[in-house]
Amino acid sequence: MITYTNTVIAEHERGLLFRDGRLDKVLTPGRNRLLSLGHELRIQRCDLSDPVFSVMHAQLLFDSAAGLLETHLHQVVTGNRQLALVRYDGELSDIVPPHCRRLYWREPLRIEVEPVDLAEGLRIADRLRAELMRRDAPVRLSQAIANYVHSAEVADRHVGLLFIDGEYRETLPPGGHAFWSIDRKVHVAVVDGRLxxxxxxxxxxxxxxxxxxxxxxxxxxxxxxxxxxxxxxxxxxxxxxxxxxxxxxxxxxxxxxxxxxxxxxxxxxxxxxxxxxxxxxxxxxxxxxxxxxxxLPGEMKAILNQVVEAEKQAQANVIRRREETAATRSALNTAKLMESNPTLMRLKELETLEKVADKVERLTVFGGLEGMMRDSVRIDA
Incomplete structure (x- = not known):
């Protein structure tokens, strides 16, 4: 029995037409009129928003129908010590690890593949590191970076020591550094060189x-x-x-x-x-x-405080005795001067009388001022 089936493939899709379980054709965008001729038809739609051809048994399907799929798919194959950087329309979007095969749709994005030979070294160039570390990296690339890239930031006045599989390789200056960590254990120890x-x-x-x-x-x-x-x-x-x-x-x-x-x-x-x-x-x-x-313990602290207090008290007593001795010596010298000089003695008496008079509220004088001066103070010529 001959029947026709119409199916519409959207602009962002491709259709895989299977006839009796075998891939027969890749359907492109638009209306597709399909003739069954009694065969069982099945269409599998592929969304090209993900450029990776990720249908079930993708590699087996490509190998069995390579002539049909090569015009639509780009195959990336990496060796044992090789990986591949995949760019969509010039933007890094995926990393293919060593010893791997991966298929990408050729449309609608332009696929570019850059091979990387790991035998030449694990250090990632600064230009590529900037691409890998960008904040808006797609999900697939972010997952690949987490699995295959080791990055480290060495701050100013610090040094970084690169260890690969536990073996020291080199000293890294301040700045950003990145290394491929595929099948290798990469570690950067950052050491602070400041005081x-x-x-x-x-x-x-x-x-x-x-x-x-x-x-x-x-x-x-x-x-x-x-x-x-x-x-x-x-x-x-x-x-x-x-x-x-x-x-x-x-x-x-x-x-x-x-x-x-x-x-x-x-x-x-x-x-x-x-x-x-x-x-x-x-x-x-x-x-x-x-x-x-x-x-110090509490009791020892109290004992030391007492010792210090006693020392200070002894020092104060010495100073007090020294001052008293000086005052006594000064008084003795003054007494000797007065003994040999009656006029100086009388002046001292007047000074004393003046001080006493300052403290007396009322003074009663008998015999007048002349008598007071004659009887109170007499200075012999």
């Missing part, structure tokens, strides 16, 4: 005279050789902390409380000298060490 501080706080330590102290130490340091630091220690910060902690405990444990309080700068120098060489062996530079706090 850094470290606090060794809350250390409970016994001094040589068995006084329990709580001590806080501060240190300033810098990474001098980043490669050496990462190779020598899995955690160079933790290692430096331990070295400072051990040196602090040793320095305090060999000193009495009085010597600690008397010369803290000497203690700082001792700790610095003990740790500096070990820090250099770790690829670090110890710049300075300072003892911030020495916290």
């Amino acid at each position: 850094q501080s470290m606090e060794v706080a809350g250390q409970e330590i016994l001094s040589r005279d068995k006084v329990s102290l709580r001590v806080n130490l501060s240190a300033t340091w810098q990474v001098e050789d980043a490669v050496h630091a990462l190779r020598e220690s899995s955690d160079y910060r933790e290692q430096l902390y331990r070295e400072l902690q051990f040196a602090l405990r040793k320095a305090i444990g060999t000193r009495t409380l009085d010597s600690l309080l008397a010369d803290r700068q000497q203690l700082d120098r001792t700790i610095h000298d003990a740790v500096a060489a070990r820090a250099k062996a770790l690829g670090l530079r110890l710049i300075g060490v300072g003892l911030k706090d020495i916290i």
Whole structure:
């Protein structure tokens, strides 16, 4: 029985016509009149908004009907150490990994394929990195980047150390970097090259005279050789902390409380000298060490306060005695002058009388002013 079927293919579609289960024709946009001639017809519509030919068993279908599909599809094949960058109308949109086959519709977008040889190196050029890192990347490209690209940002005054499969390869300067991570483990360790501080706080330590102290130490340091630091220690910060902690405990444990309080700068120098060489062996530079706090137990603090108070009181008593001695010596000298000089004696009496008179509210005079002067004060010529 002969029958006709009409089907309409939209502008953004292509139709795969199967006759008795075998691909017979690719239907293009428009109205298509199909003659069945008793055969079973089936049409599979393909949306070209996704340029990837992703029907079920796509590769098998292409291989079995290559002559029919080659005019409509572009096949991308990559080798074992090769990948391909696929651009739609000049815009990077997909990455084909090594040892892979992928099919793309030739229409309506223009397909461009750029092969990349991984044997030439894993570093991604800055121009390509900018394309890969753009914010509006399509979903397929974003998924490929997450699977095949390792990117890293190295900040100013920092250095980046590139490790491939656990082996150090090179030191990266500040800036953006990207590498292909296909079948390789790529890692960039970023190391801060600026001055850094470290606090060794809350250390409970016994001094040589068995006084329990709580001590806080501060240190300033810098990474001098980043490669050496990462190779020598899995955690160079933790290692430096331990070295400072051990040196602090040793320095305090060999000193009495009085010597600690008397010369803290000497203690700082001792700790610095003990740790500096070990820090250099770790690829670090110890710049300075300072003892911030020495916290005493409550009862010891009260005893020291009493000692300080007694010392200050003794100093005050010495000053008071010195002033009293000076005042007595001055009075003795004045008395000797008066003894040898009657006129000076009478002047002193007048000064005393003046002071007394200032404090008297009423003064009654008998015998007149002349009698008062004659009887109260008489200066012998």
